[in-house]
Amino acid sequence: MITIFGLSNKAPAKTVPPDGVKRSNFRKAIKRLLANKYNVIGGLILLFFVILALFPSLIAPYPPNEINLQLSLKPPGGSHLLGTDKLGRDLLSRIIHGSSASLAVGLGAVCFSFFCGTTLGLIAGYAGGRIGDIIMRIMDALWALPAIILALAIATVLGAGIRNIILAVGITFTPAFSRIVYAEVLVVKEQVYVRAARSLGASNFRIIFFEILPNCSASLIVYGSLMAGQAIIAEAGLSFLGIGVIQPQAAWGSMLRAGYAFARVAPWVSIFPGLAIFLLVLAFNYLGDGLRDALDVKLVEKKVG
Amino acid sequence: MPKYIVRRISQMIIILVIVSVVVFSLIQMIPGDIATAMLGEGATKEEYQLLRENLGLDKPFYIRYLKWAGNMIRGDLGKSSINKFPVAQLFAQRLPYTIQLALCGMVLAVVIAVPAGIVAALKKDSYIDALIRGFSTFGTAMPNFWLGLILILTFSLWLRWLPSSGMSNISDGFFDWLKRMILPAMTLGIRFSAIVVRQTRAAFLEVLRMDYIRTARAKGVAEFWVNYKHVLRNALIPVITVIGLQLGRLIGGAVVTEMIFQIPGMGSLIADAVFSRDIAVVQGGVMIATLGVLGINFIVDMVYGIVDPRVRTSGRRRSG
Numbered sequence: 001m002i003t004i005f006g007l008s009n010k011a012p013a014k015t016v017p018p019d020g021v022k023r024s025n026f027r028k029a030i031k032r033l034l035a036n037k038y039n040v041i042g043g044l045i046l047l048f049f050v051i052l053a054l055f056p057s058l059i060a061p062y063p064p065n066e067i068n069l070q071l072s073l074k075p076p077g078g079s080h081l082l083g084t085d086k087l088g089r090d091l092l093s094r095i096i097h098g099s100s101a102s103l104a105v106g107l108g109a110v111c112f113s114f115f116c117g118t119t120l121g122l123i124a125g126y127a128g129g130r131i132g133d134i135i136m137r138i139m140d141a142l143w144a145l146p147a148i149i150l151a152l153a154i155a156t157v158l159g160a161g162i163r164n165i166i167l168a169v170g171i172t173f174t175p176a177f178s179r180i181v182y183a184e185v186l187v188v189k190e191q192v193y194v195r196a197a198r199s200l201g202a203s204n205f206r207i208i209f210f211e212i213l214p215n216c217s218a219s220l221i222v223y224g225s226l227m228a229g230q231a232i233i234a235e236a237g238l239s240f241l242g243i244g245v246i247q248p249q250a251a252w253g254s255m256l257r258a259g260y261a262f263a264r265v266a267p268w269v270s271i272f273p274g275l276a277i278f279l280l281v282l283a284f285n286y287l288g289d290g291l292r293d294a295l296d297v298k299l300v301e302k303k304v305g
Numbered sequence: 306m307p308k309y310i311v312r313r314i315s316q317m318i319i320i321l322v323i324v325s326v327v328v329f330s331l332i333q334m335i336p337g338d339i340a341t342a343m344l345g346e347g348a349t350k351e352e353y354q355l356l357r358e359n360l361g362l363d364k365p366f367y368i369r370y371l372k373w374a375g376n377m378i379r380g381d382l383g384k385s386s387i388n389k390f391p392v393a394q395l396f397a398q399r400l401p402y403t404i405q406l407a408l409c410g411m412v413l414a415v416v417i418a419v420p421a422g423i424v425a426a427l428k429k430d431s432y433i434d435a436l437i438r439g440f441s442t443f444g445t446a447m448p449n450f451w452l453g454l455i456l457i458l459t460f461s462l463w464l465r466w467l468p469s470s471g472m473s474n475i476s477d478g479f480f481d482w483l484k485r486m487i488l489p490a491m492t493l494g495i496r497f498s499a500i501v502v503r504q505t506r507a508a509f510l511e512v513l514r515m516d517y518i519r520t521a522r523a524k525g526v527a528e529f530w531v532n533y534k535h536v537l538r539n540a541l542i543p544v545i546t547v548i549g550l551q552l553g554r555l556i557g558g559a560v561v562t563e564m565i566f567q568i569p570g571m572g573s574l575i576a577d578a579v580f581s582r583d584i585a586v587v588q589g590g591v592m593i594a595t596l597g598v599l600g601i602n603f604i605v606d607m608v609y610g611i612v613d614p615r616v617r618t619s620g621r622r623r624s625g
Contacts, residue, residue, distance in 0.1 A: 137319055137320070137323060138323055138327075140320055140323075141319075141320045141321075141323035141324045141327065142324075142327070143553075144320050144324065144553065144595055144598050144599055144602075145324060145553065145591065145594065145595050145598070146553040146554065146556045146557035146560075146594050146598060147553065147554065147557050148557035148558075148560055148561065149556070149557055149560060149575060149590065149591055149594045150591065152560070152575060152576065152579050152587070153328065153331060153332075153579075153587050153588075153590075153591050154331065155579065156579045156582060156584075156587055157331055157332065157334050229445075229446065233448045236448055236450075237448065237450065237561055240448075240450050240561065240564075241560075241561065241564060241576050241579075242576075242580065243579060243580075253450075256450060256451065256454070257450075259454075260454065260565075263454060263457065263458060263462065264462055267454075267458050267462075270451075270454050271451075271454070271455075271458075274448065274450075274451030274454065274455075275451075277448050277451065278443075278446055278447050278448070278451060281445075281446040281447075281448070282442070282443070282446040285442055285445060285446050286442070289442075
């Protein structure tokens, strides 16, 4: 008992470091992040797309749905920098307007799965026992399903549209987050400082949110940025299969699909939206890798079962 | 080992049961009444009641689930609501194409990724390492429907070397089959290999840092034997895990790849069923895909047991 009390007296100083120390750690992480050129490139690409998504009407040279059949399938160059599609709509303008759908799904789905996955993982890891087992077995089951097939099934139920796609992709990504948090909680909850906090009479709420969660945050941030890229590919895939964003709203996946029919005569209709998807996902991948190095996180993929 | 197999099979069964409950309840959540949707506007109340009884919609949820699950165990996945064919038969016709595609994609990926990952790890921080890492980063960011398009544009439309769509049976001529398989397998395999190469490199670097490697070198064991006997066997374990883990993604990728190359496989069947809201086919597709992923994972686990004897004795694997 005495030793536990001895530790518990020291613990608060350890878990809540003085402000100065905290800031310098944060600064160090930022410094390391900026030292890597790939992170800077990733950050700049992301910033570029965020600006496009926030002010599409100011940047796009034409309205995204303006049809002009006389300009059908015009090659890139001249007044239409990236050419036009079958209906004579300006591709550049449609790609600019499509960035908001991709970013919305990428960030929305990650936020959804982050929130649900973290909550479930925390409950399962902290409560343990039968509740933990039940939650994690359900997560294992969802994890065993091929994501796009699960998303297709969910989209069948919910129907098309951005909100439903965010839900469908978000649900498929939830097990990934819950498994990371669960694994971390199992380790963290046995640490001395958590035992100390408990012996000092801290509530479950306090232990979960102030002791355990901050210690999982680095892995979650890294994983979140990598998953955002995957969510964007998933959204584009669903739009490509025809059940994503509802037409005529511009979405990169459906634009790419529409161009397939004219790949022989007008390959640019498909190539440029694909390039946009590729660049945005690349940005998230670079950032995820950079954050992993900066925050010094080791992601261990765990298996089903 | 037998204990380990029993444990793994019982885990698989639990997961299958949970998936089946999830899939069944998901379909129950479709807004609106299935009977109304099937009959259309002009149906009488009697017709509606009769159909509801025929579909078993008047029974409680758990009875309907048990009946559905019971039929499924006997191999009866119901009938397609569009063309009335048994769902099991529809999938049986389509499955061979998907399996061929997934296998070829996986083989291609492993053939590219494992040697590339090993070279990158052994020549860490060299130009070739940077090149392989670049391939990995770009490959994971590239959606396969875009890669497929670029491959079609290059090899079918521009160079005219390979056909851009369709699939033939291997029994009708190996070379024709191979010609049609190359582009879809590349579309599926390149992305997959980009993921595996990264893990292979990481796994090898991890093992290369171990004390027993240093000891082996210190003993004067030739470099080739150090790499072959000590590094390879230990580093392959997490690589096999990753390949097993990514198989779900591979099958998911096959859905999109089949749509690109117009291959009449399972993926295009499910995608069509989603459009026509053919619920029995969607349900069946999800269950078959899950069974496939679990089955392959099981095989991967058995391979694991062979590569790493510790798995057999302890019944638990290392986390890699």
